[in-house]
Amino acid sequence: MDNNSCIRQQADIEQINRCKDTVSxxxxxxxxxxxxxxxVGNSIRLKILYLLxxxxxxxxxxxxxxxxxxxxxxxxHLRKMKDRxxxxxxxxxxxxxxxxxxEYEKMLNPFFEILDKNxxxxxx
Amino acid sequence: MDNNSCIRQQADIEQINRCKDTVSxxxxxxxxxxxxxxxVGNSIRLKILYLLxxxxxxxxxxxxxxxxxxxxxxxxHLRKMKDRxxxxxxxxxxxxxxxxxxEYEKMLNPFFEILDKNxxxxxx
DNA sequence: TTGTTATTTAAGCAAATACTTAAATACATA
DNA sequence: TATGTATTTAAGTATTTGCTTAAATAACAA
Numbered sequence: 001m002d003n004n005s006c007i008r009q010q011a012d013i014e015q016i017n018r019c020k021d022t023v024s025x026x027x028x029x030x031x032x033x034x035x036x037x038x039x040v041g042n043s044i045r046l047k048i049l050y051l052l053x054x055x056x057x058x059x060x061x062x063x064x065x066x067x068x069x070x071x072x073x074x075x076x077h078l079r080k081m082k083d084r085x086x087x088x089x090x091x092x093x094x095x096x097x098x099x100x101x102x103e104y105e106k107m108l109n110p111f112f113e114i115l116d117k118n119x120x121x122x123x124x
Numbered sequence: 125m126d127n128n129s130c131i132r133q134q135a136d137i138e139q140i141n142r143c144k145d146t147v148s149x150x151x152x153x154x155x156x157x158x159x160x161x162x163x164v165g166n167s168i169r170l171k172i173l174y175l176l177x178x179x180x181x182x183x184x185x186x187x188x189x190x191x192x193x194x195x196x197x198x199x200x201h202l203r204k205m206k207d208r209x210x211x212x213x214x215x216x217x218x219x220x221x222x223x224x225x226x227e228y229e230k231m232l233n234p235f236f237e238i239l240d241k242n243x244x245x246x247x248x
Numbered sequence: 249t250t251g252t253t254a255t256t257t258a259a260g261c262a263a264a265t266a267c268t269t270a271a272a273t274a275c276a277t278a
Numbered sequence: 279t280a281t282g283t284a285t286t287t288a289a290g291t292a293t294t295t296g297c298t299t300a301a302a303t304a305a306c307a308a
Contacts, residue, residue, distance in 0.1 A: 010219075011186060019175055019182075019190040022243070029242045030167045030174070033235060038165030042296090043158035050154070051143055058143075060255060062135060066143040073297055075256055094254045094305050095134075110234070111157060118153045119146070166266090184285060197267055199286055218275050218284045 039084055040108065044069070045077050049086065053105060053112050057090065057097040163208055164232065168193070169201050173210065177229060177236050181214065181221040 023030075039045055048063055060078060064071040078098055081087045086104045090097045100108070147154075163169055172187055184202060188195040202222055205211045210228045214221045224232070 030171050034165050034167035034170045041158050041162030041165040043154045046158045047154050
């Protein structure tokens with residue numbers, strides 16, 4: 001793993017140890033948060049999330065049509081986000097509607113605002 | 125691309141078209157934002173960002189030691205984040221210190237707060 | 249029951265990402 | 279100028295991710 005055997009001569013050993021402690025203490029939190037952010041960090045999924053933010057709810061079929069993509073591909077993206085609790089579903093006969101969970105709607109709001117701002121700028 | 129030829133029978137055509145317009149209008153913004161978020165959505169890079177948030181500045185060598193990873197791997201992560209303006213550098217003799225840019229320190233703050241909260245919870 | 253619509257799931261492939269190794273660059277000092 | 283320290287870069291490999299295809303499930307209607 002570490003062949004170059006680092007630690008520079010003026011390194012602050014106390015700082016290094018403090019950081020090591022922080023990292024090992026928060027390790028699972030980092031993994032969990034990073035996993036959530038990686039789901040949002042994909043432009044197809046970000047589009048889906050934004051569309052659900054604006055339209056409140058949409059089904060796989062609608063999203064497939066809006067984004068010009070295979071239903072199966074969309075379904076797999078939705079599944080990942082549902083598994084991580086970014087989305088929830090609500091069945092109405094054969095149609096399954098997806099929507100943002102309250103928690104993530106709030107969490108993602110600042111990013112949606114950035115997108116809204118862009119929209120206004122470009123339409124002026 | 126789209127073999128299943130969707131559009132369900134009760135689809136709201138106006139809604140679909142409105143959504144298509146939004147997506148094509150904001151297309152580059154989605155790509156740009158998603159790219160930024162995908163950088164944060166990696167647990168190694170998230171750890172680096174959090175450590176820089178707490179310690180203000182660290183060099184490749186320190187991070188390599190703290191995270192128990194190859195210097196080259198860390199350097200490549202740092203480069204990606206510097207290219208996307210999440211980080212900036214500041215040379216001091218042979219040592220190059222990385223720090224968060226003001227813009228992203230502000231933008232990532234809510235996530236760092238989540239991590240801080242966890243830290244307090246676990247130490248009680 | 250049979251067929252239709254809406255969706256999910258599984259398997260395979262292709263592209264993207266992360267890590268390793270080795271060589272290159274940059275600065276400092278003897 | 280030669281040597282050591284700090285870091286980057288390039289190339290190769292391995293792992294992960296995303297998409298396609300085809301088959302499966304679920305609700306409904308004839």
